[in-house]
Amino acid sequence: MWPQKVKENVLVACGRHCCVCHMFCGRNIELHHILMESKGGDSNFDNCIPLCFNCHAEAGHYNSEHPKGTKYSSKELRKHRDRWYQAVKELEFLESKWKESQNKQIEEVYEDQVVTLKGFVWREAFPGPPNYDSFETDRIETYWMLVLPEPISLFTNSFETEETIKIENIKKLQLCVDSEFYKSNREIVRTNVELTGKLFMSISGHHHGDANFDIRALHA
Numbered sequence: 001m002w003p004q005k006v007k008e009n010v011l012v013a014c015g016r017h018c019c020v021c022h023m024f025c026g027r028n029i030e031l032h033h034i035l036m037e038s039k040g041g042d043s044n045f046d047n048c049i050p051l052c053f054n055c056h057a058e059a060g061h062y063n064s065e066h067p068k069g070t071k072y073s074s075k076e077l078r079k080h081r082d083r084w085y086q087a088v089k090e091l092e093f094l095e096s097k098w099k100e101s102q103n104k105q106i107e108e109v110y111e112d113q114v115v116t117l118k119g120f121v122w123r124e125a126f127p128g129p130p131n132y133d134s135f136e137t138d139r140i141e142t143y144w145m146l147v148l149p150e151p152i153s154l155f156t157n158s159f160e161t162e163e164t165i166k167i168e169n170i171k172k173l174q175l176c177v178d179s180e181f182y183k184s185n186r187e188i189v190r191t192n193v194e195l196t197g198k199l200f201m202s203i204s205g206h207h208h209g210d211a212n213f214d215i216r217a218l219h220a
């Protein structure tokens with residue numbers, strides 16, 4: 001019998017894959033004593049190799065009275081196992097790196113570049129027509145803003161000289177969407193979302209964010 005702790009460590013180390021054929025086994029994985037118990041093999045981490053049913057049968061049932069095929073030696077099994085444990089570790093490392101890169105927000109964006117940004121959707125009211133000036137005398141216009149967790153920079157062109165300008169510290173993007181989008185996506189207000197679209201700079205009195213975000217897709 002394998003102690004529970006050994007079982008746990010071994011199953012995590014191999015990711016419940018067979019150490020010889022690398023098949024994913026799930027519940028159908030078995031722990032094999034590399035040096036048989038009857039020959040004094042310990043039930044510890046070092047003397048254990050997790051195997052699928054087939055490989056376990058292969059490794060365990062070599063008949064030296066009637067030799068057929070090629071026997072698995074203890075040394076070979078250990079090497080298979082160590083190589084596989086190493087591969088699982090490296091895979092986990094790569095996966096965590098990949099996840100990290102997926103979570104990282106873009107820091108610099110060019111005008112009209114299609115980007116995906118995460119943020120919080122905030123509904124904001126502004127004085128509208130006729131004077132765009134006061135909540136008392138003007139009608140109210142509401143817009144949805146994407147509040148970014150970290151400020152980004154936007155590269156754009158100067159209207160006069162075409163020179164590239166870097167606008168820093170952009171935190172709030174005004175969403176440019178049609179009325180259909182407002183109607184069918186009310187539930188995203190006051191939630192965190194991921195949106196794909198193009199950024200462009202404010203050009204009219206209707207634009208209140210640090211930049212505008214012309215939305216192409218919403219990722220739930």
Ligand SMILES: [Zn+2]
Nearest residue numbers: 018021052055
């Ligand atoms: Zn196998």
